[in-house]
Amino acid sequence: MNYIQKSPWILHYDGSSCNGCDIEVLACLTPIYDVERFGIINTGNPKHADILLITGAVNEQNINVVKQLYDQMPNPKMVVAIGICACSGGIFSECYNVIGGVDKAIPVDVYVPGCAARPESIISGVVKALGLLEEKIAKKAS
Amino acid sequence: MNDILIKILKIIGIVVISPLVGGFLSGLDRKISARLQGRKGPSILQPFYDVRKLLQKEQIRVNSAYRFYVYLSLLFIIFTVVLIIMGGDLLLAIFVLTIGSLMFVLGGYASSSPYSNIGSERELLQMMAYEPCVLLVAIGLYYQSGSFFVKDIIAQDKPAIIYLPAIFLAFVYILTFKLRKSPFDLSMSHHGHQEIVKGITTEFSGEDLAIIEITHWYETIMALSFVYIFVAFSSPISHLYAVLACFAAFILEIIIDNACARVTWKTALSSAWGVTFFFGAANLIVLSLLSKF
Numbered sequence: 001m002n003y004i005q006k007s008p009w010i011l012h013y014d015g016s017s018c019n020g021c022d023i024e025v026l027a028c029l030t031p032i033y034d035v036e037r038f039g040i041i042n043t044g045n046p047k048h049a050d051i052l053l054i055t056g057a058v059n060e061q062n063i064n065v066v067k068q069l070y071d072q073m074p075n076p077k078m079v080v081a082i083g084i085c086a087c088s089g090g091i092f093s094e095c096y097n098v099i100g101g102v103d104k105a106i107p108v109d110v111y112v113p114g115c116a117a118r119p120e121s122i123i124s125g126v127v128k129a130l131g132l133l134e135e136k137i138a139k140k141a142s
Numbered sequence: 143m144n145d146i147l148i149k150i151l152k153i154i155g156i157v158v159i160s161p162l163v164g165g166f167l168s169g170l171d172r173k174i175s176a177r178l179q180g181r182k183g184p185s186i187l188q189p190f191y192d193v194r195k196l197l198q199k200e201q202i203r204v205n206s207a208y209r210f211y212v213y214l215s216l217l218f219i220i221f222t223v224v225l226i227i228m229g230g231d232l233l234l235a236i237f238v239l240t241i242g243s244l245m246f247v248l249g250g251y252a253s254s255s256p257y258s259n260i261g262s263e264r265e266l267l268q269m270m271a272y273e274p275c276v277l278l279v280a281i282g283l284y285y286q287s288g289s290f291f292v293k294d295i296i297a298q299d300k301p302a303i304i305y306l307p308a309i310f311l312a313f314v315y316i317l318t319f320k321l322r323k324s325p326f327d328l329s330m331s332h333h334g335h336q337e338i339v340k341g342i343t344t345e346f347s348g349e350d351l352a353i354i355e356i357t358h359w360y361e362t363i364m365a366l367s368f369v370y371i372f373v374a375f376s377s378p379i380s381h382l383y384a385v386l387a388c389f390a391a392f393i394l395e396i397i398i399d400n401a402c403a404r405v406t407w408k409t410a411l412s413s414a415w416g417v418t419f420f421f422g423a424a425n426l427i428v429l430s431l432l433s434k435f
Binding site: 003004006007031034036037038039043044045047048050072074075076 | 172176179180181182183184185188191192194195198199200201202340343344345346347348351
């Protein structure tokens with residue numbers, strides 16, 4: 001049984017996004033979507049978090065920050081890339097300083113495309129990540 | 143022999159049941175807070191899910207010492223709860239409680255992160271703010287009943303709140319610190335989950351964080367048991383009223399929590415001391431004048 005499913009705590013990091021996806025991530029906490037009803041809490045601390053949500057592309061400046069955040073999270077953990085920039089670099093992929101999607105820095109489990117990603121699809125991405133986590137743990141156990 | 147056995151069973155009962163009630167209250171808090179904010183809110187069992195998850199997570203340790211303090215803190219708080227509910231010495235309970243809170247602060251300092259240092263300093267300021275009032279409650283109860291023992295205080299003919307209404311009000315004011323509610327949730331808040339307001343727990347993960355949460359459940363029960371002491375007296379039905387009073391105080395704190403913004407530490411400290419000394423002194427003076435006639 002995967003206990004994280006009942007209380008997935010989220011860490012939200014803004015890579016180099018235009019803030020469109022960030023606003024949608026925060027919109028998930030508002031009364032309309034209210035992700036806290038699933039036990040989801042937006043923590044500000046990688047050591048408390050289970051799921052890392054990253055918006056925006058990875059660039060030369062923040063690649064180490066992203067790696068460090070990932071390393072500071074206790075296992076088991078999942079990474080969800082929110083928005084097309086986090087998936088592949090999006091419209092910024094050609095920029096001289098942009099390395100690409102989040103998967104260039106850390107292993108990504110779920111990609112949520114969109115510009116900006118809708119709150120519904122963000123929630124669906126997190127739920128999918130929880131399902132994958134179950135599979136991951138089952139694989140490790142067998 | 144039988145007496146001792148019953149006592150041991152009672153203690154085990156208190157140690158097991160009070161965190162369950164505390165966790166349930168914490169879940170209720172989240173539900174009511176969500177409803178006050180127009181949200182649906184998590185399940186009432188959510189705090190238990192959180193703790194169960196945290197117990198399963200990997201632990202990241204920054205050094206070997208800082209976790210030790212959190213476990214000590216839990217031990218001291220459990221001791222306080224057992225002492226109060228078994229009808230023991232209130233003064234001893236208050237001092238042990240202080241040690242328990244101090245251990246938590248030391249845990250924050252020992253984890254040596256700037257956030258947890260600020261959190262610990264804020265926690266110390268909070269302790270400075272509420273400690274005089276807690277002591278005054280003990281002094282007031284002793285002055286009125288002639289005993290520091292909880293079992294004597296709640297065995298009087300009249301409830302203590304009749305003689306100590308102002309001290310009770312001051313205690314309700316202080317309860318906000320103890321339950322970590324706005325406007326006095328400077329060091330560790332329930333609702334803010336970012337940087338400084340979660341400061342003291344920054345370096346704690348997994349099992350240690352679960353222990354901190356469980357400690358808080360015990361603390362909730364401990365804080366509410368003071369309300370109980372004020373209301374309960376020799377008549378059996380009064381114990382029901384006392385439980386209802388505890389519940390009412392808790393609901394009131396949740397509403398205050400949602401209605402107030404966090405204040406600065408200066409306001410927290412000066413207002414807590416102001417309320418304590420004004421209400422405390424007024425109550426004790428009136429009580430001493432009344433006892434002369």
